[in-house]
Amino acid sequence: MFGMTYEDIVQRIIDEKGLTKQEIEIKVNDRLKKLSDLISKEGAAHIIANELGIKLIDQSKRDFKIKNLFSGVRGITLNARVIAKYDVREFNRNNTLGKVQNLLIGDDSETCRLVIWDTSQISIMDKVNPGDILRFNEFYVKESSFGKEVHLTNSSKIEINPSGVVVGETNSDFSKGELVKIKDLTESQNVMIQGTIVQVFDPRFYDACPECRKKVTFENGMFKCNEHGNIKEISVPILNLYFDDGTGVIRTVLFRENAKKILCLSDEELIEIRKNPDKFNEIKERILGEQYKFSGRVNKNEVYDRLELNVNSVSRFDAKETAQELISSL
Ligand SMILES: [Zn+2]
Known part of the structure; x- marks a missing residue:
């Protein structure tokens, strides 16, 4: 009932x-x-x-908020606004090509990541743009270093801009596509910042499952993923750097594709650097001073008592180009 x-x-x-x-x-x-x-x-x-003032989940209600999602939640339909759509990522598992796509969604309570694995659902996303409203069900919720993640399942039904559904704007600068200054960052915020790489550390690597990108273990001469069994491992880079926007500096960490976008290296070159870290010096010189727009989540590093940015999307930013855009829009 x-x-x-x-x-x-x-x-x-x-x-x-x-x-x-x-x-x-x-x-x-x-x-x-x-x-x-x-x-x-x-x-x-x-x-x-x-x-007692406890709000029980009422499935019939349409206003279930992202803020109230928790892992283990079931039977909910969610309405959310698309804030950003990221590139589709391809991976190879048992010689079958798989795809995954992330979006940033939000309502007036919070933002979170939406993760889509099903290829037909990914092709539906071709028609979706920032600002559109999505209504979907049969999803599950996961906690990750990017905060809350909503994962669609194969049986999730998706509606784009369903009639009569209104979703409030997320009350954050990020959802409006505005940049946040490093000096103004606070914990657990999803933000977009623009700045310059001022320091970069040698990349670290780990062996991962090509599908779920989780760390794998090496057993009996085979790499094994807890979820996907024996797999052909991939070498995944993690890049740590300092990012400066003129108002402050933030320690920033990039994983996988996002790290690769900065490194601009092929898989073969990455393996070479993993074996021979000295080769990174040259690349480091190229990277220092490069300008980017990062979006991601601000996390508190309790050990060092500092804020860090966990990047989930990278784009090149050219100060000259931006200035020209600004001038032409006047
Ligand atoms: Zn796996």
Whole structure:
């Protein structure tokens, strides 16, 4: 009836209000008595949760917010606005070509990453542009270093700009495509910044699964992914650098394709550098002073007590070009 079992509701009351199971049961039984057993146990638990100010998930409601998503959430339909669409990434698994696409979506509560693995769903995204509203179901939620991620499944149904659905604007500069200054960055923000690479460290590498890009282990002469079994490993770079926009400097980390965009190296050249780190010096000189636009998430590094940027999209930025654009728009 409410899309939640009695046990689910009791657990929510325990989690949110710190009551014991016994205390809740007493309240439920009282209520059942008062209403002469006219309602179900679930119904009584639902009323008590309401009285305690707990908002239970109501599947019929259309205003489920990104802020309220948590991993394990089920049976929800989400409406969100597309803020940015990133390049489709291809990978090879067991000689089959796979694809994945990330988007940044948001509503008036928060932004998060939307991850799409299904090729027919990815082709639907061809028609989608920033500003469009997406409505979809059958997804799951994951926590990652980029914050909350919403992953579609093969059975997710997607509607583009469904009629009558309104999604509020995310109250962040990023969603409006505006740049944020490094001096103004705060923790857990999704931002876009523009600046210059002022220091770069030798890239690190790890062996990863070509599909899920997670670290793999080496067993009996084979690389093994926990999820995908024996695979042909790929060498994945991680690049750490300092990024300066004139108002401040931030330690920045780039993974995989984003690191490769900065390094501008083929897979073979990357393997060469992994074997022979001295060769990186030359590349480092080229990279220093280059200008980029990064979007990503600001994370707190507790160990060093500093903010860091975890980049999820990279584009080249040319000061001259931008100045010209500015002039022509006047
Ligand atoms: Zn894998």
